Amino acid sequence: EAEFKLRWGHYLGNSKFLVPEQNFAKAIEERTNGRVTIEIAYAGALGKGNEILTLAGRGAIDMASVVPGYYADQLRFWKAFQIPFIFNSSKQAIEVSIASYKELPMFKAELDKMNVRFLFHQPLGEYYLTGPSPDCDTVDGLKGKKIRSFGADIPKAQSAIGAVPVTIGVGDIYEALQRGNLDYSFINAGNILATKIYEPGKYSCGPIMSIAGHLIVIGNRTWDRLPKDIQDIFLDQAAKSQAEYIPFLDKVESDAKAEIEANGGVFKPFPAAEMAKWRAAAPDMLEGWVKDMEGKGQGAEAAQVAKRWRELTAN
Amino acid sequence: MQLISKILERLALAVLLVGGIGMLISMFLGTADVIGTQVLSQPVPGAREITESTMVLIVFGALTYGQIRRSHIRVELLYTRLPPRGRAALDILADLCGLLFFGLLLWQAINEAEFSMQIGEATDGLIRFPLYPARIILATGTALLLVRLVLDVVVDLGHLIAGTEIEQRIDPAYADLIESDSK
Amino acid sequence: MLDPVTTGFIVAGVLFTLLALGVHIGISLGLGGILGIYLAIGPDAAWAQLATIPFSTTNSFDLAVIPLFILMGSLATQASLTTDLYRAAYNWLGRLPGGLAIATTMASAAFGAACGSTIVNAAIFTRMAMPEMVRFGYDKRLSAGCIAAAGTLASLIPPSILMVVYAIITEQSIAQLLMAGLLPGLLSAAVFVIGIVAIAKWRPDFCPKPDIVIPWKERWESLSHVWGIGFLFVLVIGGIYFGWFIPTYAGAIGAFGAFLIVLGKRRLSVGGMVDTFKDAGTTTTVIFIIVIGGMLFARFLTYTGLIHTISDGLLAMQLSPYVYLLAFAVLYLILGMFVEPIAIMVMTLPVMFPILVKAGFDPIWLGVISVKLAEISLLTPPVGLNVYVVRSSSPIPLTLEEAFAGVTPFVLMDLVTLGLLIAFPAISLFLPKLMAY
Ligand code: NA
Ligand code: NA
Numbered sequence: 001e002a003e004f005k006l007r008w009g010h011y012l013g014n015s016k017f018l019v020p021e022q023n024f025a026k027a028i029e030e031r032t033n034g035r036v037t038i039e040i041a042y043a044g045a046l047g048k049g050n051e052i053l054t055l056a057g058r059g060a061i062d063m064a065s066v067v068p069g070y071y072a073d074q075l076r077f078w079k080a081f082q083i084p085f086i087f088n089s090s091k092q093a094i095e096v097s098i099a100s101y102k103e104l105p106m107f108k109a110e111l112d113k114m115n116v117r118f119l120f121h122q123p124l125g126e127y128y129l130t131g132p133s134p135d136c137d138t139v140d141g142l143k144g145k146k147i148r149s150f151g152a153d154i155p156k157a158q159s160a161i162g163a164v165p166v167t168i169g170v171g172d173i174y175e176a177l178q179r180g181n182l183d184y185s186f187i188n189a190g191n192i193l194a195t196k197i198y199e200p201g202k203y204s205c206g207p208i209m210s211i212a213g214h215l216i217v218i219g220n221r222t223w224d225r226l227p228k229d230i231q232d233i234f235l236d237q238a239a240k241s242q243a244e245y246i247p248f249l250d251k252v253e254s255d256a257k258a259e260i261e262a263n264g265g266v267f268k269p270f271p272a273a274e275m276a277k278w279r280a281a282a283p284d285m286l287e288g289w290v291k292d293m294e295g296k297g298q299g300a301e302a303a304q305v306a307k308r309w310r311e312l313t314a315n
Numbered sequence: 316m317q318l319i320s321k322i323l324e325r326l327a328l329a330v331l332l333v334g335g336i337g338m339l340i341s342m343f344l345g346t347a348d349v350i351g352t353q354v355l356s357q358p359v360p361g362a363r364e365i366t367e368s369t370m371v372l373i374v375f376g377a378l379t380y381g382q383i384r385r386s387h388i389r390v391e392l393l394y395t396r397l398p399p400r401g402r403a404a405l406d407i408l409a410d411l412c413g414l415l416f417f418g419l420l421l422w423q424a425i426n427e428a429e430f431s432m433q434i435g436e437a438t439d440g441l442i443r444f445p446l447y448p449a450r451i452i453l454a455t456g457t458a459l460l461l462v463r464l465v466l467d468v469v470v471d472l473g474h475l476i477a478g479t480e481i482e483q484r485i486d487p488a489y490a491d492l493i494e495s496d497s498k
Numbered sequence: 499m500l501d502p503v504t505t506g507f508i509v510a511g512v513l514f515t516l517l518a519l520g521v522h523i524g525i526s527l528g529l530g531g532i533l534g535i536y537l538a539i540g541p542d543a544a545w546a547q548l549a550t551i552p553f554s555t556t557n558s559f560d561l562a563v564i565p566l567f568i569l570m571g572s573l574a575t576q577a578s579l580t581t582d583l584y585r586a587a588y589n590w591l592g593r594l595p596g597g598l599a600i601a602t603t604m605a606s607a608a609f610g611a612a613c614g615s616t617i618v619n620a621a622i623f624t625r626m627a628m629p630e631m632v633r634f635g636y637d638k639r640l641s642a643g644c645i646a647a648a649g650t651l652a653s654l655i656p657p658s659i660l661m662v663v664y665a666i667i668t669e670q671s672i673a674q675l676l677m678a679g680l681l682p683g684l685l686s687a688a689v690f691v692i693g694i695v696a697i698a699k700w701r702p703d704f705c706p707k708p709d710i711v712i713p714w715k716e717r718w719e720s721l722s723h724v725w726g727i728g729f730l731f732v733l734v735i736g737g738i739y740f741g742w743f744i745p746t747y748a749g750a751i752g753a754f755g756a757f758l759i760v761l762g763k764r765r766l767s768v769g770g771m772v773d774t775f776k777d778a779g780t781t782t783t784v785i786f787i788i789v790i791g792g793m794l795f796a797r798f799l800t801y802t803g804l805i806h807t808i809s810d811g812l813l814a815m816q817l818s819p820y821v822y823l824l825a826f827a828v829l830y831l832i833l834g835m836f837v838e839p840i841a842i843m844v845m846t847l848p849v850m851f852p853i854l855v856k857a858g859f860d861p862i863w864l865g866v867i868s869v870k871l872a873e874i875s876l877l878t879p880p881v882g883l884n885v886y887v888v889r890s891s892s893p894i895p896l897t898l899e900e901a902f903a904g905v906t907p908f909v910l911m912d913l914v915t916l917g918l919l920i921a922f923p924a925i926s927l928f929l930p931k932l933m934a935y
Contacts, residue, residue: 007801039803041800043669045796045797045800046797046800046801047547047550047797048554050550050554051550051551051554054546054549054550055543055546055547055550058542058543058545058546058549059540059542059543059546060535060539060542060543060544060546060547061543069439070439072437072438072439072443073434073435073436073437074434079439146356151439151440152439152440152441152443155441156441164356165441166352166358167358167363167440167441172744175741179740179741181352181353221542296435328776331775331776331779331780332772332775334775334779335771335772335774335775335776335778335779336775338565338566338569338775338778338779339569339757341562341566341750342566342569342750342753342754342757343750343754344750345566345746345747345749345750345751345754346747346750346751346754348747349742349743349747349750349751353742353743363559366559366562366746366750367557367558367559367562368557369562370556370557370558370561370562370565371553371556371557373565373778373779373782373783374556374782374783374786374787375556375783376779376783377779377780377782377783378783378787380776380779380780380783381779381780381783381784384780386780386783386784387522387523387524387525387784387787388522388523388524388784388788388838388841389520389521389522389523390517390518390520390523390836390837390881391520391881392518392836392880392881393518393519393520394520405519405520408519408520408521409519409520409521409522409525412516412521412522412525412526412529413521413522413525415529416525416528416529416532416791417525419532419545419548420548420552422545423545423548423549424549424552424553426549427549427550427553446557449553449557450553453552453553453556
């Protein structure tokens, strides 16, 4: 019988994309010789995406995978990891995340307020435009096209080049492409494969955008109950899992691309010159975020984050 | 007591009707959003968010009116076989359980609404639609129900002591429909 | 903290006591769930779940389809679509053997394309068809039974609130489930019609042929009034089938269509809208309190791992899949004796759904079977809501015994339909497979 039986609330259904998180749970069990067991409840069984941060903070669950967008007013700093056109790759987004948590106190402080502690950050596969027409590799070709969108900032990036952002869920993209309600999807290769949207949309152009995904957190109440040696194992394993997540994701994404191509899908690169054109046309998203934060009285801190992020992403 | 009950009923009906108008607004917005997206390539901003908040208004707005009509569904196997006093006793138990459940719910709902207001909670989309009004509606609707439940306990206690029948409750689940049928 | 099994027994005891004593179902489930989480995990977990569930359940775009479907049905009623349908069906079918009963069945099925609630159908058609049938010498038990049974067709023929609730609990596609119910709903209606003809042949005295002749002009004229229901059918079912819009918007567009019909027929009135809002508001709040209570209870089950314990235990017996299905049906019908359908779904599906899916059944097909079972439970004593509604809204004196006696042949017909649906899953899956990718 384990000393600490932890419950991890996940908003996503169980899938191969979550292997690194499952491995984290397994590694903790092994490294603590079974003193800790972690059970993951998938698909919102212990709380939906917009509940689990609250539940973890109040001790109803021990760990949670939290999408910052669901907590846009609580996780104002973490939300910035989902702004388009800041990071050049998934890897870079996670490197910036690691550095930010180490150097900039606001990321921890923001989670402290919600009474949880950061463990590691999910990298997300790079985003592609996918549709029936091959003309997705120029900015001009996208003018007037209906493109899948989500959140607050991505629509701005799309409108900037004259495209029409359409907010729909991942599950509805296939039909929308098939019926012409949507000209291009906007998701990563793993999801292109999972939802089979290469069937109605043969051509994928990209990568266009790299952002980070959900945060894996542990509730402070649970954390404070754990003895120091187990806490150390958690922190050490979190760093290891963080490091493992990126190559895992790269492999999943490149396997997905290969399988999509084997099924008749075509990947076209989005030329660097066109990408530069798009970024030039789009407003400075990071600056926009700083402005927004000024309105909330956190402008100075946000400026500090933006400055550091510009340095980290400069190369 | 009679007066409070009257005022409460008016209030409950008013809140329900506001929810009804919200329902109509959701209907128009949804239709407009479909036409806008499919035909005009111009979705209606905020249609989704307004519909979501309206849902809270409909459910928690109609709560008290539903209790006044005793619309909440119960298992009647034992209930219908009891004499008036027994029924009054079960009514009191149901009222007390309602008070306990919704009392706890209100306690939590107030915390949530306060925190939501404090951080200016809003949805994360092209439009940042505020969420705290819906949270306040949730707490207010629940509070209104609690007042009504307290009144019901008093009335049902009266019936328990006097042994009189309260009202016809053959089918409390759809009392409304049956009532309008018999008109 | 108590161990899961002990907690499970305590909570089950409390839940059944509260239910038996007539505490409202949503509140019983909610209190049971809170108590369970409190005992098994601790007070903080119980309060936190109570803090987040009510808002996240109601502030939901997917669930907004429920009040919109209810609004659509209420508006269609306000537009007197039912009267028009019944008049047309009566004019065309009235002189067949058992013709008035057939007309009631067909009109009720057609109104099912505008209305998502069986209770509403049963209440409306009782008021309309019952006096007519009795006036022409129909047996009043048969009349009551026919109306109660035909009312349940509204739950299979889309739009259907029961299907939406099933889809939400089991996280299946609302659109596919709505489409899945269409052919089984029509099959149920066809079986009722065949059954009525058989009864008419066997006991002609139960349903004498009306001695009036409807002129052809009047027949065609009455048919010209049923365009409204055709319009709603194309709008809602066509829209979902062809993927013009998601189910919540199908609800909005359907309600809007019904609103246009009310306007077109010049039947818009303040009093009518107030009644519509009262009806839609109370029905919605009743459903959502059950869903919120059920959600708290389901979270408790997840915390304790009781679902895994029970389903692993049952699956380990390695019985035939049909034994699991039979167990599900029996459980449903037993609960259906006492509890109304949405509550049955909320109470049974979290445990039974994973077992049945692991046993190899299709989740969409299971939705059709669940709704069909729920329909049957609406007709069985002692608690058969549709039968209650018919009895209490009947303008002609009727005892509960008479009403339940009258519905018995229809329950048998429904069991035949259920058998067909189990034997031929394609009846349920043909349309959703066609629309799915
Ligand atoms: Na229906
Ligand atoms: Na029953």
